[in-house]
Amino acid sequence: MRCEVVAIGTELLLGQITDTNSSWIGEQLALAGIDSLFQTKVGDNLDRIVDTLELALSRSDAVICCGGLGPTQDDLTRTALAAVMGVPLVADEEMEEHIIGLFSGRGRSMPANNLRQAELPEGASFIEQMPGTAPGLICPLQRPGAGATTRDLVIYAVPGVPWEMKEMMLATVVPDLQLRAGITSVIRSRTLRTWGESESGLAELLAGRIDHLDGTGNPTLAFLASGIEGLKVRITAKADTDVAAEALLAAEEAEVRGLLGPLVFGVDDDTMESVVLDLLRADGRTLAVAESLTGGMIGSRLCDVPGASDVFRGAVVSYASEVKFDVLGVDPGPVVTTDAAVAMAEGVRRMLGADIGIAATGVAGPDEQEGRPVGTVCLAVISSTGEDAEPVVESLEIHLPGGRRQIREFTVITLLGLLRRHLLS
Amino acid sequence: MRCEVVAIGTELLLGQITDTNSSWIGEQLALAGIDSLFQTKVGDNLDRIVDTLELALSRSDAVICCGGLGPTQDDLTRTALAAVMGVPLVADEEMEEHIIGLFSGRGRSMPANNLRQAELPEGASFIEQMPGTAPGLICPLQRPGAGATTRDLVIYAVPGVPWEMKEMMLATVVPDLQLRAGITSVIRSRTLRTWGESESGLAELLAGRIDHLDGTGNPTLAFLASGIEGLKVRITAKADTDVAAEALLAAEEAEVRGLLGPLVFGVDDDTMESVVLDLLRADGRTLAVAESLTGGMIGSRLCDVPGASDVFRGAVVSYASEVKFDVLGVDPGPVVTTDAAVAMAEGVRRMLGADIGIAATGVAGPDEQEGRPVGTVCLAVISSTGEDAEPVVESLEIHLPGGRRQIREFTVITLLGLLRRHLLS
Numbered sequence: 086m087r088c089e090v091v092a093i094g095t096e097l098l099l100g101q102i103t104d105t106n107s108s109w110i111g112e113q114l115a116l117a118g119i120d121s122l123f124q125t126k127v128g129d130n131l132d133r134i135v136d137t138l139e140l141a142l143s144r145s146d147a148v149i150c151c152g153g154l155g156p157t158q159d160d161l162t163r164t165a166l167a168a169v170m171g172v173p174l175v176a177d178e179e180m181e182e183h184i185i186g187l188f189s190g191r192g193r194s195m196p197a198n199n200l201r202q203a204e205l206p207e208g209a210s211f212i213e214q215m216p217g218t219a220p221g222l223i224c225p226l227q228r229p230g231a232g233a234t235t236r237d238l239v240i241y242a243v244p245g246v247p248w249e250m251k252e253m254m255l256a257t258v259v260p261d262l263q264l265r266a267g268i269t270s271v272i273r274s275r276t277l278r279t280w281g282e283s284e285s286g287l288a289e290l291l292a293g294r295i296d297h298l299d300g301t302g303n304p305t306l307a308f309l310a311s312g313i314e315g316l317k318v319r320i321t322a323k324a325d326t327d328v329a330a331e332a333l334l335a336a337e338e339a340e341v342r343g344l345l346g347p348l349v350f351g352v353d354d355d356t357m358e359s360v361v362l363d364l365l366r367a368d369g370r371t372l373a374v375a376e377s378l379t380g381g382m383i384g385s386r387l388c389d390v391p392g393a394s395d396v397f398r399g400a401v402v403s404y405a406s407e408v409k410f411d412v413l414g415v416d417p418g419p420v421v422t423t424d425a426a427v428a429m430a431e432g433v434r435r436m437l438g439a440d441i442g443i444a445a446t447g448v449a450g451p452d453e454q455e456g457r458p459v460g461t462v463c464l465a466v467i468s469s470t471g472e473d474a475e476p477v478v479e480s481l482e483i484h485l486p487g488g489r490r491q492i493r494e495f496t497v498i499t500l501l502g503l504l505r506r507h508l509l510s
Numbered sequence: 511m512r513c514e515v516v517a518i519g520t521e522l523l524l525g526q527i528t529d530t531n532s533s534w535i536g537e538q539l540a541l542a543g544i545d546s547l548f549q550t551k552v553g554d555n556l557d558r559i560v561d562t563l564e565l566a567l568s569r570s571d572a573v574i575c576c577g578g579l580g581p582t583q584d585d586l587t588r589t590a591l592a593a594v595m596g597v598p599l600v601a602d603e604e605m606e607e608h609i610i611g612l613f614s615g616r617g618r619s620m621p622a623n624n625l626r627q628a629e630l631p632e633g634a635s636f637i638e639q640m641p642g643t644a645p646g647l648i649c650p651l652q653r654p655g656a657g658a659t660t661r662d663l664v665i666y667a668v669p670g671v672p673w674e675m676k677e678m679m680l681a682t683v684v685p686d687l688q689l690r691a692g693i694t695s696v697i698r699s700r701t702l703r704t705w706g707e708s709e710s711g712l713a714e715l716l717a718g719r720i721d722h723l724d725g726t727g728n729p730t731l732a733f734l735a736s737g738i739e740g741l742k743v744r745i746t747a748k749a750d751t752d753v754a755a756e757a758l759l760a761a762e763e764a765e766v767r768g769l770l771g772p773l774v775f776g777v778d779d780d781t782m783e784s785v786v787l788d789l790l791r792a793d794g795r796t797l798a799v800a801e802s803l804t805g806g807m808i809g810s811r812l813c814d815v816p817g818a819s820d821v822f823r824g825a826v827v828s829y830a831s832e833v834k835f836d837v838l839g840v841d842p843g844p845v846v847t848t849d850a851a852v853a854m855a856e857g858v859r860r861m862l863g864a865d866i867g868i869a870a871t872g873v874a875g876p877d878e879q880e881g882r883p884v885g886t887v888c889l890a891v892i893s894s895t896g897e898d899a900e901p902v903v904e905s906l907e908i909h910l911p912g913g914r915r916q917i918r919e920f921t922v923i924t925l926l927g928l929l930r931r932h933l934l935s
Contacts, residue, residue, distance in 0.1 A: 100533040103529075122523065123523075140565070158713075159732070380806075387805060389914075401826055404813065407863070
């Protein structure tokens with residue numbers, strides 16, 4: 086089974102936005118055991134979209150086209166699909182009502198052209214999931230094959246909005262492709278999330294294991310540096326059944342964990358945030374955050390996790406030094422010090438009534454501060470162990486590479502990583 | 511002049527790395543006045559690379575292929591180019607010596623296969639710039655044209671390493687393409703950033719103008735929805751000189767602003783954050799933020815802008831209701847109300863000693879809260895006008911679509927948009 090990806094949108098060709106959808110789709114197809122040999126970007130031009138789809142159909146069994154499903158005149162995917170199928174576009178009344186309902190449910194009036202999204206090529210069907218206002222399409226069609234045979238082909242159309250596209254891909258498109266391909270062998274992968282070693286450091290720790298796996302070719306290991314997400318080690322295994330593939334993954338995970346130890350903080354969709362929130366929840370402890378250079382990013386990342394409210398009391402962003410002194414009770418003086426970080430952590434812990442306080446202060450740039458170079462960051466964790474006992478304090482000064490954004494992001498994961506180790510010890 | 515982009519590498523199809531090179535090249539071509547109608551990703555497979563190049567040559571005048579110039583057996587671009595040109599690969603002695611020199615100059619021994627990089631198709635030449643160890647190529651070739659004519663075509667090959675590619679593109683490829691195209695005209699673009707209308711709403715407001723421009727084809731307008739970045743309206747103009755293109759842009763910007771009014775909050779690299787920080791700085795006023803569902807995202811976005819510290823005092827993230835009551839002085843009771851938002855804004859303004867306080871409280875989901883549905887958000891802006899005067903208060907309840915992340919992101923830009931209107935009035 087070969088499946089091409091066609092990303093539609095002049096803005097993609099002009100570089101106004103980068104086509105990350107095709108990459109993500111390519112990855113999902115690879116994991117599902119489906120070959121994707123060509124991926125094409127084409128602009129909002131009917132003839133060229135049709136030509137591109139025809140070419141894809143001539144050399145592949147399926148096509149996923151992404152984008153061009155919006156309500157405006159630029160959105161030509163529906164029209165192109167009807168042309169390729171050789172059928173008219175028809176309006177679907179049920180979908181019209183659904184779209185009207187989406188708008189009225191939000192108390193907004195619906196621009197008339199939104200009803201264009203309820204049209205589909207005759208013989209096509211809507212993808213069941215519809216997380217946004219753009220319906221996805223499944224378009225079966227045929228082309229002549231060798232001799233007197235015909236080739237049964239399919240085009241899927243998904244929106245260009247990534248989260249809408251992803252939901253449709255995972256719930257409908259990939260399973261449908263696998264069914265059509267009669268794929269029985271399965272490929273599964275598992276990603277171990279690490280923090281605390283560089284990519285080359287991880288590669289050295291795992292070099293012997295990778296050499297060993299190169300001999301068998303299954304499972305495989307790959308690295309991926311993901312900034313604020315940490316460094317990922319991906320295990321991929323192929324087997325006849327789900328159970329056998331999962332067993333291979335589990336065995337390999339145990340090997341890798343044996344080599345990496347506490348560097349591994351999570352698996353797959355775990356994030357450093359979700360991991361520390363889970364640890365805190367299990368302990369029945371609450372958290373308060375004092376931020377400076379990160380400006381609220383630590384709190385924001387924690388709140389990305391549904392259910393954070395069980396644990397996360399809140400944060401004080403003391404961006405101005407006077408806020409550190411007046412609100413958090415830091416002693417006047419230099420604020421890029423571990424002492425200041427500890428005072429911030431203790432100040433916010435008391436103020437917000439939390440069991441644990443964490444803090445980050447430092448120099449994100451572009452200019453140095455208090456004579457400390459850009460990238461200097463001081464971190465602290467303070468946890469109370471009861472009314473009268475002395476709190477447990479940990480602090481750390483680090484020196485981070487990169488620009489303003491990277492320094493702030495690495496500060497977030499490093500501070501949360503410090504909290505994780507604190508909670509585990 | 512039409513120029514396609516072909517990105518070569520199996521890792522691109524598998525989604526192991528995202529092809530950002532094609533986007534960047536597309537943008538440079540657009541700015542240079544060269545059309546790029548198709549961009550294709552193809553894997554490390556000789557036949558498919560050759561097919562892709564032949565197709566590109568059949569419908570365009572030039573091709574830029576990116577990647578596959580390394581020293582390994584997977585690097586097939588040189589071989590594919592020789593096949594397309596119908597000539598053998600020949601070794602270039604001067605380049606061999608250069609590459610040997612590169613390695614010895616760094617005190618490293620050269621793997622023998624690095625000399626493959628000194629080969630080029632007969633009749634091709636090297637791109638003068640060579641920032642890394644991979645030489646780029648210029649490959650002139652011909653194909654039959656209409657009647658007895660021939661078409662003079664060219665393929666450029668540049669490395670996949672972004673900074674190597676960019677240096678070759680800017681110094682050699684783009685100027686060479688413009689020379690071949692006899693381009694004296696320039697294309698310039700400008701992006702108006704808007705917030706407050708949906709994409710289809712903007713399309714309706716601008717429908718008459720777009721119809722008018724469709725008649726002339728220059729300048730053109732395009733929309734782009736960018737989530738937390740707002741909705742963008744891009745104006746693109748073509749003219750004989752920079753000055754004339756800029757004049758077209760300025761005239762069209764005035765037309766569009768006349769139709770959209772205060773919906774336009776900025777131009778090009780402006781963000782809602784940078785715009786409100788600039789307005790506050792111009793007024794000499796400081797800002798404090800009280801956040802709930804956004805968890806720190808508002809502060810974090812403001813601090814993304816270098817120089818935010820002139821204006822931004824800090825934030826209190828009152829995620830737990832008790833923090834709203836105890837720290838910010840909100841009256842105990844429901845917290846998803848405009849009254850609570852106003853109390854939060856006033857509380858944080860006083861606490862952090864700022865001139866203006868803004869606040870957001872609401873329901874990001876997944877569960878409803880206080881009987882209010884997911885997406886209900888209350889916003890407030892409060893600004894003092896002096897010691898004894900009554901502060902000016904604005905508040906707003908909105909209902910946002912989408913999931914947790916989208917609700918939080920739209921909250922950020924909507925609150926900052928409210929602050930912008932407040933500062934302008």
